[in-house]
Amino acid sequence: MVNTNYTRLATSTLWLLTLLTVMFSSGCARTIVKSTQQTQLDVTQQAIPDNQLLDVGIVVFDPGIDYDKKQLVPVFPEIRKAESHYFAVQLMNSLQSSAAWGAVRVVPSANAAVDLIIEGKIVQSDGESLELHIKAADATGFTWLDKEYERVASRYSYDQKSGINHDPFMGIYNEIANDLLNIKRKHSGDDLAKIRVISELKFARDFSPEAFDSHVEVNKKGVYDVARLPAENDPMLARIRDIRERDYLFIDTLQDYYGTFVKEMENSYDDYRSQSYEEVLAVKELRKQARNRTLAGVAAVVGGVVAAGSSSGSARAAGQIGVIGGGYLIKQGLDKRTNSQMHVEALQELGDSLEADVEPHYFDLEDRTVTLTGSVQNQYSQWRKILRDIYQLETGGVASQ
Numbered sequence: 001m002v003n004t005n006y007t008r009l010a011t012s013t014l015w016l017l018t019l020l021t022v023m024f025s026s027g028c029a030r031t032i033v034k035s036t037q038q039t040q041l042d043v044t045q046q047a048i049p050d051n052q053l054l055d056v057g058i059v060v061f062d063p064g065i066d067y068d069k070k071q072l073v074p075v076f077p078e079i080r081k082a083e084s085h086y087f088a089v090q091l092m093n094s095l096q097s098s099a100a101w102g103a104v105r106v107v108p109s110a111n112a113a114v115d116l117i118i119e120g121k122i123v124q125s126d127g128e129s130l131e132l133h134i135k136a137a138d139a140t141g142f143t144w145l146d147k148e149y150e151r152v153a154s155r156y157s158y159d160q161k162s163g164i165n166h167d168p169f170m171g172i173y174n175e176i177a178n179d180l181l182n183i184k185r186k187h188s189g190d191d192l193a194k195i196r197v198i199s200e201l202k203f204a205r206d207f208s209p210e211a212f213d214s215h216v217e218v219n220k221k222g223v224y225d226v227a228r229l230p231a232e233n234d235p236m237l238a239r240i241r242d243i244r245e246r247d248y249l250f251i252d253t254l255q256d257y258y259g260t261f262v263k264e265m266e267n268s269y270d271d272y273r274s275q276s277y278e279e280v281l282a283v284k285e286l287r288k289q290a291r292n293r294t295l296a297g298v299a300a301v302v303g304g305v306v307a308a309g310s311s312s313g314s315a316r317a318a319g320q321i322g323v324i325g326g327g328y329l330i331k332q333g334l335d336k337r338t339n340s341q342m343h344v345e346a347l348q349e350l351g352d353s354l355e356a357d358v359e360p361h362y363f364d365l366e367d368r369t370v371t372l373t374g375s376v377q378n379q380y381s382q383w384r385k386i387l388r389d390i391y392q393l394e395t396g397g398v399a400s401q
Contacts, residue, residue, distance in 0.1 A: 039171035042178045044100040052192040053102035054138070054184070055199075056095055057114035057251075058088045060106060060376070061132075064122035079272070082265055083125055087132065087173075089262045091118070094173040100181050105251050106258045108376040111384075113203040113247055115139050115195050116180075127276030128153055130169045134176055139199035141223045144183045149175055158274040168273070198224050203247075204240040207391050211236050239394055243387050250383045254376070 063080035088106045095104045102115070110117050116138050123131035129152045136145040149172050157168035167173075184192070202224065204212040217227040230237045370386065372379035 038166075039174040039178065041094060041098055041174040042181050043098055044181070048100065049189065050102075051196060052189050054115035054192060054195060055102040056104040056116045056118065057107040057110075057112040058092050058095075058105070058118045059110050059112075059120070060084050060108060061087050062119070062121040064124075080122060080125070082269065083122060085258055086262050086265065086269065087120065087122065089258055090167060090170075091120070091173045091176060094170075094177040095180070098177050098181055100184060103248070105255055107251055108254065108380045112251065112380075113199065113206075113244055115199045116144070118145075118180075123148060124150075126280050127273040127278075128280040130172055132172065132176075136180060138195045139202060139224065140195055141218070141221075145176075145179060147179070153277060155277070158277055194226065197226060197229070200241075200244070201226065201230075203244055204230075204237065207240060207243060207388060208236065208395075212240075236395070239391060243391050246387055246390070247384070250380070 061084040063077065063084045065077050065080050085106070092104050092106050095101055105112075105114070107114065107117075110119060116136060118134065118136045120135075121133040123133055125131070129150065131148060131150040133148045134145050135143070137143045151169045151172040153168040187195075198216060201212060201216045205216060212230070215227055215230060216224055218224050370383070372382050374382075
Protein backbone atom coordinates (compact mmCIF):
# COMPACT_ATOMS: atom_id res chain seq x y z
CA MET A 1 0.00 0.00 0.00
CA VAL A 2 2.85 2.35 0.88
CA ASN A 3 4.59 1.67 -2.42
CA THR A 4 1.31 2.22 -4.33
CA ASN A 5 0.72 5.59 -2.64
CA TYR A 6 4.34 6.49 -3.22
CA THR A 7 4.01 5.72 -6.93
CA ARG A 8 0.81 7.74 -7.22
CA LEU A 9 2.42 10.69 -5.42
CA ALA A 10 5.48 10.51 -7.64
CA THR A 11 3.33 10.39 -10.78
CA SER A 12 1.21 13.35 -9.63
CA THR A 13 4.18 15.48 -8.70
CA LEU A 14 6.00 14.72 -11.96
CA TRP A 15 2.85 15.66 -13.87
CA LEU A 16 2.76 18.93 -11.90
CA LEU A 17 6.40 19.59 -12.75
CA THR A 18 5.70 19.02 -16.46
CA LEU A 19 2.70 21.34 -16.36
CA LEU A 20 4.68 24.08 -14.63
CA THR A 21 7.52 23.67 -17.13
CA VAL A 22 5.10 24.21 -20.03
CA MET A 23 3.56 27.22 -18.26
CA PHE A 24 6.90 28.88 -17.60
CA SER A 25 8.28 28.18 -21.08
CA SER A 26 5.18 29.23 -23.05
CA GLY A 27 5.69 32.19 -25.34
CA CYS A 28 9.44 31.55 -25.63
CA ALA A 29 9.43 29.56 -28.87
CA ARG A 30 9.89 32.57 -31.14
CA THR A 31 13.38 32.88 -32.59
CA ILE A 32 14.62 36.23 -33.85
CA VAL A 33 17.81 36.35 -35.89
CA LYS A 34 19.78 39.53 -35.37
CA SER A 35 21.89 40.88 -38.18
CA THR A 36 24.13 43.86 -38.75
CA GLN A 37 23.24 43.80 -42.46
CA GLN A 38 21.20 46.83 -43.49
CA THR A 39 18.72 47.00 -46.35
CA GLN A 40 20.36 49.05 -49.09
CA LEU A 41 18.36 51.94 -50.49
CA ASP A 42 17.26 51.61 -54.10
CA VAL A 43 18.28 54.85 -55.82
CA THR A 44 16.73 55.88 -59.15
CA GLN A 45 19.38 56.61 -61.78
CA GLN A 46 17.16 57.88 -64.60
CA ALA A 47 15.67 61.35 -64.90
CA ILE A 48 11.93 61.48 -64.19
CA PRO A 49 9.59 63.87 -66.04
CA ASP A 50 8.17 66.61 -63.82
CA ASN A 51 4.58 65.47 -64.29
CA GLN A 52 5.54 62.05 -62.88
CA LEU A 53 7.37 63.32 -59.79
CA LEU A 54 4.87 62.67 -57.03
CA ASP A 55 4.98 65.00 -54.04
CA VAL A 56 4.95 62.98 -50.82
CA GLY A 57 3.61 63.95 -47.42
CA ILE A 58 4.62 61.90 -44.36
CA VAL A 59 2.23 62.54 -41.48
CA VAL A 60 3.86 62.74 -38.04
CA PHE A 61 3.55 59.17 -36.79
CA ASP A 62 0.93 57.99 -34.35
CA PRO A 63 2.90 57.35 -31.10
CA GLY A 64 0.98 54.12 -30.55
CA ILE A 65 0.77 54.71 -26.82
CA ASP A 66 -2.58 52.92 -26.64
CA TYR A 67 -1.58 50.08 -28.96
CA ASP A 68 -2.94 46.79 -27.57
CA LYS A 69 0.27 44.78 -27.60
CA LYS A 70 2.18 43.31 -24.67
CA GLN A 71 5.39 45.29 -24.34
CA LEU A 72 8.53 43.95 -22.68
CA VAL A 73 9.07 47.36 -21.12
CA PRO A 74 6.59 50.17 -20.43
CA VAL A 75 5.71 52.73 -23.10
CA PHE A 76 6.79 56.23 -22.10
CA PRO A 77 4.51 58.87 -23.69
CA GLU A 78 7.20 61.58 -23.73
CA ILE A 79 9.58 59.30 -25.64
CA ARG A 80 6.96 58.08 -28.09
CA LYS A 81 5.94 61.68 -28.81
CA ALA A 82 9.53 62.48 -29.77
CA GLU A 83 9.86 59.25 -31.76
CA SER A 84 6.70 60.02 -33.74
CA HIS A 85 8.55 62.99 -35.24
CA TYR A 86 11.95 61.29 -35.41
CA PHE A 87 10.79 58.26 -37.41
CA ALA A 88 8.83 60.43 -39.86
CA VAL A 89 11.93 62.54 -40.54
CA GLN A 90 14.12 59.44 -40.99
CA LEU A 91 11.67 57.99 -43.51
CA MET A 92 11.59 61.36 -45.30
CA ASN A 93 15.39 61.26 -45.59
CA SER A 94 15.31 57.78 -47.16
CA LEU A 95 12.65 58.80 -49.69
CA GLN A 96 14.56 61.95 -50.60
CA SER A 97 17.79 59.99 -51.03
CA SER A 98 16.11 57.56 -53.44
CA ALA A 99 15.78 60.43 -55.98
CA ALA A 100 12.47 59.00 -57.17
CA TRP A 101 10.02 61.60 -55.89
CA GLY A 102 9.13 65.25 -56.05
CA ALA A 103 9.07 67.18 -52.81
CA VAL A 104 9.05 64.90 -49.75
CA ARG A 105 7.87 66.62 -46.58
CA VAL A 106 6.78 65.78 -43.05
CA VAL A 107 3.25 67.14 -42.71
CA PRO A 108 1.04 67.74 -39.66
CA SER A 109 -2.13 66.32 -41.18
CA ALA A 110 -3.29 63.70 -43.66
CA ASN A 111 -5.30 66.50 -45.33
CA ALA A 112 -2.15 68.04 -46.77
CA ALA A 113 -2.31 68.74 -50.51
CA VAL A 114 0.11 66.07 -51.72
CA ASP A 115 0.11 63.33 -54.35
CA LEU A 116 1.03 60.50 -51.98
CA ILE A 117 0.27 60.52 -48.25
CA ILE A 118 2.06 58.20 -45.80
CA GLU A 119 0.82 57.48 -42.29
CA GLY A 120 2.70 55.46 -39.70
CA LYS A 121 2.03 54.03 -36.26
CA ILE A 122 4.65 52.94 -33.74
CA VAL A 123 3.81 49.38 -32.71
CA GLN A 124 6.95 48.75 -30.68
CA SER A 125 10.15 50.67 -29.99
CA ASP A 126 12.50 49.74 -27.16
CA GLY A 127 16.03 50.14 -28.54
CA GLU A 128 16.33 46.46 -29.41
CA SER A 129 13.38 46.19 -31.80
CA LEU A 130 11.38 48.61 -33.89
CA GLU A 131 8.01 47.78 -35.41
CA LEU A 132 6.05 50.23 -37.54
CA HIS A 133 2.66 49.96 -39.23
CA ILE A 134 2.78 51.94 -42.47
CA LYS A 135 -0.13 52.99 -44.68
CA ALA A 136 0.27 54.88 -47.94
CA ALA A 137 -2.36 56.06 -50.42
CA ASP A 138 -2.24 58.34 -53.44
CA ALA A 139 -4.56 61.26 -54.25
CA THR A 140 -6.94 58.97 -56.14
CA GLY A 141 -7.60 57.04 -52.93
CA PHE A 142 -5.72 53.94 -54.11
CA THR A 143 -3.84 52.19 -51.29
CA TRP A 144 -0.16 51.56 -51.97
CA LEU A 145 0.87 50.10 -48.63
CA ASP A 146 -0.80 48.70 -45.51
CA LYS A 147 1.96 46.71 -43.89
CA GLU A 148 3.96 46.20 -40.70
CA TYR A 149 7.74 46.44 -40.75
CA GLU A 150 10.03 45.11 -38.04
CA ARG A 151 13.76 45.21 -37.35
CA VAL A 152 15.88 43.93 -34.47
CA ALA A 153 19.12 45.75 -33.72
CA SER A 154 22.33 43.94 -32.87
CA ARG A 155 24.72 44.93 -30.09
CA TYR A 156 27.18 45.85 -32.82
CA SER A 157 24.84 48.66 -33.90
CA TYR A 158 25.43 50.48 -30.61
CA ASP A 159 29.15 49.75 -30.32
CA GLN A 160 30.94 53.09 -30.69
CA LYS A 161 34.14 51.27 -31.64
CA SER A 162 32.42 49.75 -34.67
CA GLY A 163 32.49 53.05 -36.55
CA ILE A 164 28.78 52.79 -37.46
CA ASN A 165 27.35 56.30 -37.45
CA HIS A 166 23.88 55.72 -38.88
CA ASP A 167 20.58 54.92 -37.23
CA PRO A 168 20.50 51.28 -36.00
CA PHE A 169 17.17 50.87 -37.78
CA MET A 170 18.11 52.56 -41.05
CA GLY A 171 17.17 49.34 -42.81
CA ILE A 172 13.50 49.69 -41.91
CA TYR A 173 13.25 53.17 -43.47
CA ASN A 174 15.06 51.96 -46.59
CA GLU A 175 12.77 48.93 -46.88
CA ILE A 176 9.67 51.14 -46.76
CA ALA A 177 11.19 53.49 -49.35
CA ASN A 178 12.09 50.54 -51.60
CA ASP A 179 8.59 49.07 -51.37
CA LEU A 180 7.05 52.41 -52.33
CA LEU A 181 9.46 52.79 -55.23
CA ASN A 182 8.64 49.28 -56.50
CA ILE A 183 4.93 50.14 -56.43
CA LYS A 184 5.61 53.42 -58.20
CA ARG A 185 7.46 51.60 -60.96
CA LYS A 186 4.36 49.49 -61.62
CA HIS A 187 2.42 52.66 -62.49
CA SER A 188 2.61 53.97 -66.01
CA GLY A 189 3.66 57.53 -66.72
CA ASP A 190 0.05 58.40 -67.51
CA ASP A 191 -1.07 56.94 -64.16
CA LEU A 192 1.42 59.08 -62.25
CA ALA A 193 0.50 62.20 -64.20
CA LYS A 194 -3.17 61.52 -63.45
CA ILE A 195 -2.45 61.26 -59.72
CA ARG A 196 -0.87 64.71 -59.82
CA VAL A 197 -3.82 66.17 -61.71
CA ILE A 198 -6.35 64.72 -59.26
CA SER A 199 -4.29 66.02 -56.33
CA GLU A 200 -4.48 69.53 -57.75
CA LEU A 201 -8.19 69.29 -58.55
CA LYS A 202 -9.01 68.02 -55.04
CA PHE A 203 -7.14 70.96 -53.57
CA ALA A 204 -9.01 73.33 -55.88
CA ARG A 205 -12.35 71.77 -54.97
CA ASP A 206 -11.55 72.16 -51.28
CA PHE A 207 -11.09 75.91 -51.71
CA SER A 208 -13.72 76.52 -54.38
CA PRO A 209 -16.27 73.68 -54.54
CA GLU A 210 -18.67 75.74 -56.66
CA ALA A 211 -16.01 76.10 -59.38
CA PHE A 212 -14.23 72.73 -59.25
CA ASP A 213 -16.64 70.18 -57.79
CA SER A 214 -17.66 68.94 -61.23
CA HIS A 215 -14.06 68.34 -62.29
CA VAL A 216 -13.58 65.24 -60.10
CA GLU A 217 -15.76 62.25 -59.40
CA VAL A 218 -15.53 59.46 -56.84
CA ASN A 219 -16.86 55.91 -57.12
CA LYS A 220 -18.41 53.70 -54.42
CA LYS A 221 -14.97 52.43 -53.40
CA GLY A 222 -13.81 55.97 -52.66
CA VAL A 223 -11.47 56.14 -55.66
CA TYR A 224 -11.25 59.52 -57.41
CA ASP A 225 -11.11 60.11 -61.15
CA VAL A 226 -10.97 63.11 -63.48
CA ALA A 227 -14.42 64.08 -64.76
CA ARG A 228 -13.18 66.97 -66.87
CA LEU A 229 -10.15 69.23 -66.96
CA PRO A 230 -10.23 73.02 -66.54
CA ALA A 231 -8.64 75.15 -69.22
CA GLU A 232 -4.91 75.59 -68.65
CA ASN A 233 -5.32 79.39 -68.78
CA ASP A 234 -8.29 79.39 -66.38
CA PRO A 235 -7.72 82.38 -64.03
CA MET A 236 -9.41 80.50 -61.14
CA LEU A 237 -6.93 77.65 -61.57
CA ALA A 238 -4.05 80.14 -61.58
CA ARG A 239 -5.22 81.56 -58.24
CA ILE A 240 -5.60 78.05 -56.84
CA ARG A 241 -2.03 77.24 -57.82
CA ASP A 242 -0.83 80.39 -56.11
CA ILE A 243 -2.72 79.44 -52.95
CA ARG A 244 -1.24 75.95 -53.10
CA GLU A 245 2.25 77.39 -53.27
CA ARG A 246 1.51 79.37 -50.11
CA ASP A 247 0.30 76.18 -48.48
CA TYR A 248 3.63 74.57 -49.36
CA LEU A 249 5.36 77.62 -47.89
CA PHE A 250 3.85 76.85 -44.49
CA ILE A 251 4.78 73.16 -44.74
CA ASP A 252 8.31 74.03 -45.87
CA THR A 253 8.65 76.24 -42.80
CA LEU A 254 7.69 73.24 -40.68
CA GLN A 255 10.52 71.19 -42.24
CA ASP A 256 13.05 73.50 -40.61
CA TYR A 257 11.35 72.97 -37.28
CA TYR A 258 11.11 69.18 -37.61
CA GLY A 259 14.74 68.98 -38.76
CA THR A 260 15.96 71.15 -35.88
CA PHE A 261 13.91 69.17 -33.37
CA VAL A 262 15.37 65.84 -34.56
CA LYS A 263 18.90 67.24 -34.57
CA GLU A 264 18.52 68.55 -31.03
CA MET A 265 17.14 65.26 -29.70
CA GLU A 266 19.57 63.04 -31.61
CA ASN A 267 22.40 62.78 -29.07
CA SER A 268 20.09 62.24 -26.11
CA TYR A 269 18.00 59.79 -28.09
CA ASP A 270 21.03 57.80 -29.25
CA ASP A 271 22.19 57.49 -25.63
CA TYR A 272 18.68 56.56 -24.54
CA ARG A 273 18.30 53.83 -27.16
CA SER A 274 21.75 52.41 -26.41
CA GLN A 275 20.95 52.20 -22.70
CA SER A 276 17.43 51.00 -23.40
CA TYR A 277 18.90 48.23 -25.55
CA GLU A 278 21.03 47.08 -22.63
CA GLU A 279 18.08 47.34 -20.25
CA VAL A 280 15.87 45.25 -22.54
CA LEU A 281 18.52 42.53 -22.76
CA ALA A 282 18.95 42.68 -18.97
CA VAL A 283 15.21 42.28 -18.46
CA LYS A 284 15.14 39.29 -20.82
CA GLU A 285 18.13 37.67 -19.11
CA LEU A 286 16.69 38.23 -15.64
CA ARG A 287 13.37 36.77 -16.70
CA LYS A 288 15.18 33.77 -18.15
CA GLN A 289 17.15 33.30 -14.93
CA ALA A 290 14.01 33.75 -12.86
CA ARG A 291 12.22 31.12 -14.93
CA ASN A 292 15.13 28.67 -14.68
CA ARG A 293 15.58 29.19 -10.95
CA THR A 294 11.86 28.82 -10.33
CA LEU A 295 11.75 25.61 -12.34
CA ALA A 296 14.75 24.28 -10.44
CA GLY A 297 13.00 25.18 -7.21
CA VAL A 298 9.83 23.40 -8.28
CA ALA A 299 11.88 20.33 -9.22
CA ALA A 300 13.57 20.35 -5.83
CA VAL A 301 10.24 20.70 -4.05
CA VAL A 302 8.71 17.88 -6.09
CA GLY A 303 11.72 15.68 -5.40
CA GLY A 304 11.50 16.53 -1.72
CA VAL A 305 7.81 15.69 -1.57
CA VAL A 306 8.41 12.38 -3.27
CA ALA A 307 11.30 11.56 -0.94
CA ALA A 308 9.25 12.61 2.07
CA GLY A 309 6.71 9.92 1.17
CA SER A 310 9.35 7.23 1.35
CA SER A 311 9.36 4.68 4.18
CA SER A 312 13.08 5.30 4.70
CA GLY A 313 13.97 7.72 7.48
CA SER A 314 17.05 9.02 5.69
CA ALA A 315 15.00 9.61 2.52
CA ARG A 316 12.37 11.54 4.46
CA ALA A 317 15.09 13.74 5.99
CA ALA A 318 16.56 14.38 2.55
CA GLY A 319 13.07 15.15 1.27
CA GLN A 320 12.58 17.83 3.91
CA ILE A 321 15.90 19.42 2.94
CA GLY A 322 14.83 19.27 -0.73
CA VAL A 323 11.57 21.06 0.01
CA ILE A 324 13.36 23.79 1.95
CA GLY A 325 16.05 24.17 -0.72
CA GLY A 326 13.46 24.21 -3.50
CA GLY A 327 11.51 26.91 -1.71
CA TYR A 328 14.66 29.01 -1.51
CA LEU A 329 15.29 28.64 -5.26
CA ILE A 330 11.71 29.68 -6.02
CA LYS A 331 12.17 32.75 -3.81
CA GLN A 332 15.37 33.58 -5.69
CA GLY A 333 13.44 33.36 -8.96
CA LEU A 334 10.78 35.75 -7.69
CA ASP A 335 13.49 38.12 -6.43
CA LYS A 336 14.99 38.11 -9.92
CA ARG A 337 11.64 39.23 -11.32
CA THR A 338 11.60 42.08 -8.82
CA ASN A 339 15.07 43.11 -9.98
CA SER A 340 13.90 43.08 -13.61
CA GLN A 341 11.16 45.54 -12.65
CA MET A 342 13.87 47.82 -11.25
CA HIS A 343 15.53 47.84 -14.66
CA VAL A 344 12.21 48.72 -16.27
CA GLU A 345 11.81 51.65 -13.86
CA ALA A 346 15.30 52.83 -14.81
CA LEU A 347 14.03 53.31 -18.35
CA GLN A 348 11.47 55.79 -17.06
CA GLU A 349 14.24 58.00 -15.70
CA LEU A 350 15.99 57.87 -19.08
CA GLY A 351 12.81 58.96 -20.81
CA ASP A 352 12.31 62.09 -18.73
CA SER A 353 15.14 63.89 -20.56
CA LEU A 354 13.34 63.62 -23.91
CA GLU A 355 10.33 65.80 -23.10
CA ALA A 356 10.17 68.61 -25.63
CA ASP A 357 7.79 71.26 -26.93
CA VAL A 358 7.06 70.52 -30.59
CA GLU A 359 4.69 73.39 -31.15
CA PRO A 360 6.03 76.28 -33.25
CA HIS A 361 4.07 79.50 -32.80
CA TYR A 362 5.22 82.13 -35.32
CA PHE A 363 5.74 82.08 -39.10
CA ASP A 364 7.12 84.95 -41.14
CA LEU A 365 5.68 85.19 -44.65
CA GLU A 366 6.68 87.54 -47.43
CA ASP A 367 3.75 89.92 -46.96
CA ARG A 368 2.88 89.43 -43.28
CA THR A 369 3.68 87.77 -40.00
CA VAL A 370 1.17 85.13 -39.01
CA THR A 371 0.70 84.15 -35.38
CA LEU A 372 -0.63 80.62 -34.94
CA THR A 373 -1.36 78.97 -31.63
CA GLY A 374 -2.06 75.48 -30.32
CA SER A 375 -0.80 72.17 -31.66
CA VAL A 376 0.79 71.85 -35.08
CA GLN A 377 -2.41 70.26 -36.38
CA ASN A 378 -4.47 73.18 -35.05
CA GLN A 379 -2.05 75.66 -36.55
CA TYR A 380 -2.32 73.96 -39.93
CA SER A 381 -6.12 74.24 -39.73
CA GLN A 382 -5.77 77.94 -38.90
CA TRP A 383 -3.39 78.37 -41.84
CA ARG A 384 -5.85 76.73 -44.21
CA LYS A 385 -8.53 79.17 -43.01
CA ILE A 386 -6.18 82.09 -43.69
CA LEU A 387 -5.59 80.77 -47.22
CA ARG A 388 -9.33 80.52 -47.80
CA ASP A 389 -9.72 84.13 -46.69
CA ILE A 390 -6.97 85.16 -49.09
CA TYR A 391 -8.61 83.22 -51.93
CA GLN A 392 -12.00 84.80 -51.20
CA LEU A 393 -10.50 88.29 -51.24
CA GLU A 394 -8.55 87.66 -54.45
CA THR A 395 -11.62 86.33 -56.24
CA GLY A 396 -13.86 89.18 -55.10
CA GLY A 397 -15.66 87.19 -52.39
CA VAL A 398 -16.07 88.02 -48.74
CA ALA A 399 -13.54 86.63 -46.31
CA SER A 400 -14.93 84.02 -43.98
CA GLN A 401 -15.39 85.08 -40.40
